[in-house]
Amino acid sequence: MEIKENYSLKALNTFGIDVKARYFAVFQSVDELKALLTFQQQKGIPRLIIGGGSNILFTKDFDGIVLKNELGGIAVVSENDKNIFIKAGAGELWHNVVMQCVDKGYQGIENMALIPGCIGAAPMQNIGAYGIELKDVFYELQALNILSGEIENFDLARCEFGYRESVFKRKYRDQFVILNVTLRLNKIPVYNVSYGNLHQEIDAKYKGELSVKNIANAVIAIRQSKLPDPKFIGNAGSFFKNPEVDKEKVAQLKSMYSNLVSYPIDNQKEKLAAGWLIEQAGWKGKRIKDYGVHEKQALVLVNYGGSQGKDVYDLSTSIIDSVKEKFGLVLEREVNIY
Numbered sequence: 599m600e601i602k603e604n605y606s607l608k609a610l611n612t613f614g615i616d617v618k619a620r621y622f623a624v625f626q627s628v629d630e631l632k633a634l635l636t637f638q639q640q641k642g643i644p645r646l647i648i649g650g651g652s653n654i655l656f657t658k659d660f661d662g663i664v665l666k667n668e669l670g671g672i673a674v675v676s677e678n679d680k681n682i683f684i685k686a687g688a689g690e691l692w693h694n695v696v697m698q699c700v701d702k703g704y705q706g707i708e709n710m711a712l713i714p715g716c717i718g719a720a721p722m723q724n725i726g727a728y729g730i731e732l733k734d735v736f737y738e739l740q741a742l743n744i745l746s747g748e749i750e751n752f753d754l755a756r757c758e759f760g761y762r763e764s765v766f767k768r769k770y771r772d773q774f775v776i777l778n779v780t781l782r783l784n785k786i787p788v789y790n791v792s793y794g795n796l797h798q799e800i801d802a803k804y805k806g807e808l809s810v811k812n813i814a815n816a817v818i819a820i821r822q823s824k825l826p827d828p829k830f831i832g833n834a835g836s837f838f839k840n841p842e843v844d845k846e847k848v849a850q851l852k853s854m855y856s857n858l859v860s861y862p863i864d865n866q867k868e869k870l871a872a873g874w875l876i877e878q879a880g881w882k883g884k885r886i887k888d889y890g891v892h893e894k895q896a897l898v899l900v901n902y903g904g905s906q907g908k909d910v911y912d913l914s915t916s917i918i919d920s921v922k923e924k925f926g927l928v929l930e931r932e933v934n935i936y
């Protein structure tokens with residue numbers, strides 16, 4: 599285990615922002631993690647745990663220690679007539695876990711294929727896509743309480759999952775390192791293909807035949823056709839959350855914008871598509887020097903290469919301001935800013 603100094607984080611964040619960490623190290627075991635946390639506490643410097651760096655925007659050098667989680671291992675830990683329980687080390691890539699389940703025919707996470715990053719970060723914002731969220735397949739996780747040094751168990755209720763939210767993003771922010779996650783998958787499939795054009799894609803490509811493999815492949819194809827690949831264009835996926843808005847406000851907006859896109863949440867609230875709001879405010883495809891708003895999905899801010907995180911952050915502020923002016927709604931950033 600080596601602690602590197604003044605280490606470039608460019609390859610470690612999918613925005614491709616070129617900043618440095620004062621110290622940087624990788625941990626592959628809980629003992630290594632504990633030793634690195636002792637180093638950090640002795641130095642009295644900030645720490646940042648990262649996985650794949652796909653939900654992060656660095657706006658400046660990190661004047662502390664960045665710890666990259668590489669805790670590995672994927673295993674079936676138990677099963678019954680209906681379910682199979684898969685436990686993965688927090689450093690395993692989420693998409694690899696999905697594809698291993700897909701290959702074995704374990705159903706439940708195929709709609710979330712191709713989400714970048716590690717499984718250890720998935721509970722942070724209760725990742726979701728194509729009508730499924732982590733919470734729908736989550737069984738439990740183990741996390742290191744940094745203050746006490748104890749490993750604690752979190753079941754579904756304790757994680758307090760919400761829309762792109764969890765207890766780790768709010769109440770326990772920076773207090774726990776997630777070590778492993780256990781998922782509960784189905785042996786008897788309960789497919790969900792009602793989202794957007796997923797069903798049409800399966801009809802067109804697989805004559806409507808539903809299987810975990812066909813659904814995963816359809817999701818992968820749709821995502822590849824719409825989203826910029828961070829290997830070629832820096833980005834962190836959706837930069838903003840979709841706003842959840844009172845029905846009265848939605849009705850008021852619909853009287854002004856008849857093509858407003860909204861989805862029901864409950865009796866009081868509806869979800870608006872932030873990408874649509876940003877597009878209507880005139881930002882879709884807008885490029886400023888080497889950064890901008892993606893041409894196919896206005897929710898995604900991009901770094902075409904060489905731009906500063908601060909520029910991307912300032913762009914996000916301008917977008918928030920203009921959406922507020924046009925619609926009276928305040929967009930919230932989904933990406934974690936450092």
Ligand code: FAD
Nearest residue numbers: 649650651652653715716718719725726727775776834835
């Ligand atoms: P990182 O970016 O490394 O970290 C994110 C946050 O979690 C940071 O605050 C970090 O400190 C914390 N963290 C990371 N690991 C741990 C740990 N082990 N313990 C405690 N804290 C930790 N998200 C979706 O929800 N749905 C999508 O469909 C989706 N699509 C995307 C598409 C693209 C092209 C991109 C670039 C991103 C997309 N995202 C999506 C966002 C992102 O991939 C997810 O949020 C992912 O879970 C982040 O994982 P990561 O390992 O990269 O986390």
Ligand code: NAP
Nearest residue numbers: 726727728729792793794824834835836840861871873895
């Ligand atoms: P899309 O299908 O063009 O849809 C635009 C927005 O409308 C989405 O944000 C989605 O909300 C909402 N929506 C569409 N159909 C819906 C339905 N039937 N029910 C409820 N809400 C619906 O979006 P996209 O950009 O191509 O993304 C597709 C999926 O991948 C979405 O689930 C999205 O969340 C996910 N994704 C997430 C990220 C990220 O970084 N968080 C990045 C890329 C893609 P939801 O976002 O709530 O689903």
